[in-house]
Amino acid sequence: MELLRTEGISKSYGDFWALKKINIRVPEKSIFGLLGPNGAGKTTLIRIVTQIIFADEGEIYLENRKMTGNDISLIGYLPEERGLYKKMKVGEHLVYLARLKGLSAHDAVEKIKFWMKKFDVLTWWGKKIEDLSKGMQQKIQFISTILHEPRLIILDEPFSGFDPINANLIKDEILELRENGSTIIFSTHRMESVEELCDNIALINKSKVILEGSKKEIKQKYKSNTFIIEHQEDFEGLNHNFAVLQKDKLEEDYFRSVIQIKNGENPNMLLSELIQKVHIHSFIEQIPSMNDIFINQVNAISNE
């Protein structure tokens, strides 16, 4: 079941179309990657979902019903450009933000203490925000995003500004939140985190969704039936259904070949043909990385 669905979301700023007929579906309890080059309209889409701005056209459905103004309390949003009141103390700032989300004062304090303990930052309670480093502030912001236990968590570039250790901490937390039933949308340029975390993605370029679906399906769709084979002894004269794209000599009598299978054949047939000619050391399907797909798709569009 999908938690969030957008239908035909469009938004223009004067003559400029920031979004054109955006349809995305975010399944429940999944991690959804919103990808796209700078200026593609990701932040605009997020702002529409969080009801900071309104779409010119289109509807947003949350759990199959139209989203209303009250639903924003179900969302936790961590913007890309984020800040805190510098003069406030960490604890009271978190309480303030939690109360804006409708938590009672008592609940707020309890939850904040729980999360601060979890992130090992409970000692910062009485510190002023301005005395914290940028990374420390990011942690506080992350806590403020999730402490009202939102159904939908939207993170815009959550890893920027974190060192690798803290980035891992946040990553583990995101996975744990999914286990606990939250749905997470995150927008990022960092393809390795998409590779690692996302179940589903949507790729937005020039105000349009150019690719959407589960990560697995997309990879299936964009794999080119190409295999990497390491083998001993050389070979010649393969069936014309198999194209040798590349052949490197690694050592004497030891090669790595990249072979694409054309329509109608399957890997087993390639294997059986090769077995007769060479000793096979390894046989791996070349699966495109999200990075490759991203670059290919975006470039394909801009070359049109």
Next chain:
Amino acid sequence: MTRVRKKSFIIMSVIGPLLIASLWAIPIWLATRDTEQRTIDVVDESGYFENKLSGNGSLNFNYVTKDITSAKEKLSENNNYGLLYIPKIDIDKPRGITFFSEKNPSIDVIGNLERSLRNNIEEIKLIRSSIDKETLESLKTDLSINTINITDSGEKTGSAGVATIIGYIAAIMIYFFIFIYGIQILRGVIEEKTSRIIEIIVSSVRPFQLMMGKIIGVGAVGLTQFLIWIFLGFGITTLVSSYFNIDQQGPVPVTAGMEEAQDEGAELVTEIFNSLESINIPLLLTAFLFYFLAAYLLYGSLFAAVGSAVDNDTDAQQFQLPITIPLIFSLIVLSAILREPDGSFAFWLSMIPLTSPVIMMMRIPFGVPLWEIALSMSLLIVGFIFTTWLASRIYRIGILMHGAKVNYRILGKWLFMKN
């Protein structure tokens, strides 16, 4: 919310009244302190003034009969404040009176001496023209016109002076409140925008709620601060003045003259009270509260809009100007309004919402027809609903815009941009 907890708020709340009180107290203190006794040697060659000079209690005169040269020499020895030399003078043309001293004498002392000498000379002249002092006193006439306002409920004693003062105080309080706290709204919005917390918050509350929250919040803080100032300031001032009163009244014997002065004072007080009666106090207070709050909301939302449109204080200047001009303008024309509180100029200015709070408060103590007040109030309500609407449209877009150079055309575009 953060504002109240800021140290500067607490400090200003306490320091403010102290400052106000000290503005009062220091001159009083200086005035009372300055009663230091000074002795002045007098060489009177004319013979007119011997034992007749008086220095208002702060000057003692030591009449010496030596010649001027030796008197001057003696001055440096006896540490007296100075030496007054009066040569033989023509009573009609008193020239050549000289004051010698080691330091520059204060204006006070010289003024005192001149007054005393003049009085003496005048008295001599009076005697010469055979008019005695009593005749002269009886010639002086004390006159002030009592103004009576004819109203529906009968005649009431009015006083332009009291009305002016009340009007001025009310108008200026509104002016300052808008200015001080309007700027605070502006700063607050800019701070939220530059610290980028705005996006976190507007994902929880509507921009309009946030803007109104900011305006009302700052207003409440301001009101608290104002009240603290008024109470503390009033308290301290009364305390200080009563302290000095005791100090001053103690040693001075009550003379017949003073009793007379007190009578006059009592008369003045009753006059003030009478004229206060002619001013409709409940109306004045209601109007003050209304204009105070409505004007604050009107200007506050405009300041919020400006704050949202810019990235820093310097950029704010160019948009602040058109907002503050009507405010400053209304303060400048106050004296013109005073001259003619019922003129058409005053009427129109007290109808235009941007100037009406300050101008109307100036006019009300002089008596304004109820329909005019009602009209002005309704226009002000319409005005502030309009500016709030206007501001919220600019605000909701402005707060999310960063780095864009904003000019009036862009602001206009934002205004008509759909949600």
